[in-house]
Amino acid sequence: MNGGWRKMGLQEEIVERSSKIFRDAYQMSIGELINLYKDEEMDIHPEFQRVFRWSETQKTKLIESIMLNIPIPSIFVSQNDDGVWDIIDGVQRLSTIFQFVGVFKNEEGKLVEPLVLKKTDYLPSFEGMKWENENIEKSFTKEQKLAFKRARIDIIIVKKESDPNTKYELFQRLNTGGSKLSDQEVRNCLMIMTNKSFYEFVNKLVKNKDFNDCVVISDRKEDEQFKLELLLRLLIADSMELEKASEYGDLKELLDKETLNLMDKISREEYDRIEERFNNTFELLNRILGEDAFKKYSDGKYKGPFLVSAFQGIATGIFRNIDVIYREISDKEVEEKIKEFYSTDVYKNNTIRGSRSVPRFKELTKLGEEFFNYEN
Structure with missing residues (x-):
């Protein structure tokens, strides 16, 4: 073996990776969980409500399960340096419980209207019931409230000693299996959990x-938060070492991991400078081409749909070189350069059927950087 290096075996890999995860498991009463939430010792991210879209019927079924002593899935939490619990999996379950008992607050810190239950097959009398209701017949009794608050839920705690990426990885695995969230919606939740100020920053840019x-x-792509994914592609392409791209098996993995790196790399002090470059880039593109900015130019005109490949090369290239372009290059010169972009061999080779996503990301990014560099 060269230099004594030896490939790690399966058992060693299991031991090595599992040693990075520290966890405890408890059973806690709903009453205890309510108190933790009221005392601000738990962060359940009310902003997640935008992507976790439980209906009133789904919420009612959770309350029904608790009242009928039907087991519900464990809640996964991570413990931060202050001991506060960050909910990794169970946001909708906990927010439903807290909304039902009338303590759940939205992003602005205002109480959300308490949940009104629907009738179910097993409990038709649930119809119109509330935790507290002026109509006494539609309000939970003291006995029912006590039974509800004494019901117990399994809590899995990923402790703060764990690998910093564990929370990100665990959330991703738990919230993609049976959900209808897009890759970017999951990524949004991960950003909120990991670095909320960064999420707020990119959410501002995307508007x-x-x-x-x-x-x-x-509209479907809009709903799936694809514009935010495009923005992250731009920022990642601007900041990452492109040679690292080959380490990733697919583009989703690259975007997930490099979003984490981006949040660590970019300080708040850099936000204003990035925003200025971003605003100038798209002010220029909108002024010159508007909605044709990322449509293919051929046969003397722009045609067809928005092209991600065009965005990757053109937006990244102009963003990387925007200071010189904005200051010294005419709109006419930029438009002629954009028209030429589609005729390059690199663009053609990376947009043929069957081209792989990660090499395409890398090659189109490099092309854009070099093609729109007017200082060479």
């Missing part, structure tokens, strides 16, 4: 009018 005028996508 830029010029960006939205240039990026014309389907």
Whole structure:
């Protein structure tokens, strides 16, 4: 073996990775969980309600399960340095419970309207019931409230000594299996949990009018938060060492891991500078081409749908070189350069059927950086 290096075997890999995860398991009463939430010793991320869309019927079924002593899945939490619990899996279950008892607060810290139950097959009398109701017949009795608060839920705690990436990885695995969340919706939740100020920053950028005028996508893609994914692609391409791209098996993995790296790498002090470059990039593109900014140019005109490949090369290239372009290059020169972009061999080779996503990301990013560099 060269230099004594030896490939790690399966058992060693299991031992090595499992040693990075520290966890405890408890059973806790709902009353105890309510107190933790009221005392702000638990963060359940009310902003997640945008992506975890439980209906009133789903919420009612959870309350029914608790009242009928039907087991519900464990809640996974991570413990931060202050001892506060960050909910990894169980946001909707806990927010439903807290909404039902009238203590759940939204992002602005205001109490959410208490849950009104629907009738169910097993408990038709649930119809119109509330925890507290002016109509006494539609309010839980003291006995029912005590039974509800004494019901117990299994809590799995990922302790703060664990590998810092464990929370991210665990959330991703627990919240993609049976859900309908898009990759970017999961990524949004991970950003909120890991670095909320960064999430707020990119969410501000993605609302830029010029960006939205240039990026014309389907309603379904809008709903799946694809514009935010495009923004992350741009910021990641601007900051990462492109040679590292080959370490990733697919683009989803690259975006997930490099989003984590991005949050560590970019300080709040850099936000204003990034925002200025971003605003200038899309103000320029919108002024020159508008919704044609990322449509293919051929046969003397722009045509077809929005192209991710065009965005990857053109947006990244202009963003990387925006200071010189914005200051010294005419709109006419930029437009002619964009038209030429589609004729390059690199663009053609990376947009043929069957080209792989990670090499395409890398090659189109490099092409854009070099192609729109007017200082060479």
